[in-house]
Amino acid sequence: MLQRSMSTDPRHLVLVGYDAEHTARALAVCDVIGRGLGLEHRLLVANSAAVEVTAPTGWQVLSGSNRMGEFSGWQEGLARLGSSGAAAALLVNDTIGSQRHPSVFRRWALRQEIEGGRGADWVGFVDRGVEPIGRLTIGAADCGEWVSTYCFYLPRLTLACLDGRLYEEAALERSVPGGPDRATFFSEHVSPELRRLLSAWLFDGGWRRSAPLDEQNAAAMTFKARCICAELLLSSRLRSLGVPLREPMRRHRLAAWLDRLNERLRTRNKTARSAPATA
Numbered sequence: 001m002l003q004r005s006m007s008t009d010p011r012h013l014v015l016v017g018y019d020a021e022h023t024a025r026a027l028a029v030c031d032v033i034g035r036g037l038g039l040e041h042r043l044l045v046a047n048s049a050a051v052e053v054t055a056p057t058g059w060q061v062l063s064g065s066n067r068m069g070e071f072s073g074w075q076e077g078l079a080r081l082g083s084s085g086a087a088a089a090l091l092v093n094d095t096i097g098s099q100r101h102p103s104v105f106r107r108w109a110l111r112q113e114i115e116g117g118r119g120a121d122w123v124g125f126v127d128r129g130v131e132p133i134g135r136l137t138i139g140a141a142d143c144g145e146w147v148s149t150y151c152f153y154l155p156r157l158t159l160a161c162l163d164g165r166l167y168e169e170a171a172l173e174r175s176v177p178g179g180p181d182r183a184t185f186f187s188e189h190v191s192p193e194l195r196r197l198l199s200a201w202l203f204d205g206g207w208r209r210s211a212p213l214d215e216q217n218a219a220a221m222t223f224k225a226r227c228i229c230a231e232l233l234l235s236s237r238l239r240s241l242g243v244p245l246r247e248p249m250r251r252h253r254l255a256a257w258l259d260r261l262n263e264r265l266r267t268r269n270k271t272a273r274s275a276p277a278t279a
Contacts, residue, residue, distance in 0.1 A: 016073035025097035045073040069227040109248035124152035134193035141236035178222025
């Protein structure tokens with residue numbers, strides 16, 4: 001049975017960055033989110049040479065290997081901080097503040113759930129497969145609902161449940177052999193429905209960098225597909241371990257409603273600003 005107790009764990013924040021512009025925005029958002037959380041360390045893992053290595057005020061910087069995208073960045077960051085089982089961790093990538101725009105309501109709800117944790121649970125924002133689509137599985141792992149890993153929180157006891165490991169490289173390589181042939185890009189470990197969903201997203205226009213699979217982009221697409229599967233498998237693994245999820249927008253309905261209203265207004269204003277002027 002999972003231990004339940006008020007968490008007083010020291011907390012770290014690990015941000016993985018890829019380019020200077022997105023990372024600068026993400027650093028600013030992380031500083032806002034971190035207010036009041038009593039963070040012991042803030043670590044920027046630079047997964048690309050395009051990220052400035054000079055530490056911002058209050059931050060440490062580590063050069064990441066980018067072996068498995070943000071997942072290896074977070075893993076290397078946790079190892080640097082010695083927090084595979086000794087501290088809680090807020091894990092973020094540099095899409096926050098650019099592709100992702102966490103409103104004040106979303107940030108508030110996130111902090112509430114982090115502060116309200118009881119031992120082995122975790123906090124994150126849920127994405128879901130399109131319904132009805134069939135079985136979304138990798139091996140025996142149910143991947144029909146997952147936490148989007150642009151920003152999520154793992155307490156110390158949850159990291160201990162995972163043995164300090166966020167992903168298993170061999171499982172990802174087995175699931176995504178990759179290569180330029182779309183028919184064999186994913187293995188039989190990935191269900192047909194999930195293969196179709198991920199293939200459409202990667203190769204048929206679903207993703208902003210989507211492109212038909214070929215010899216030139218096969219390595220990059222293999223890398224991206226493995227990172228996606230790492231995200232899906234982390235949620236499935238925690239669910240199978242019985243680790244409860246504290247989903248901020250499910251647990252704070254008013255904040256969720258205000259967040260949706262804020263997003264509609266933000267989108268409307270953006271559309272109005274981009275509309276051509278008329279005589």
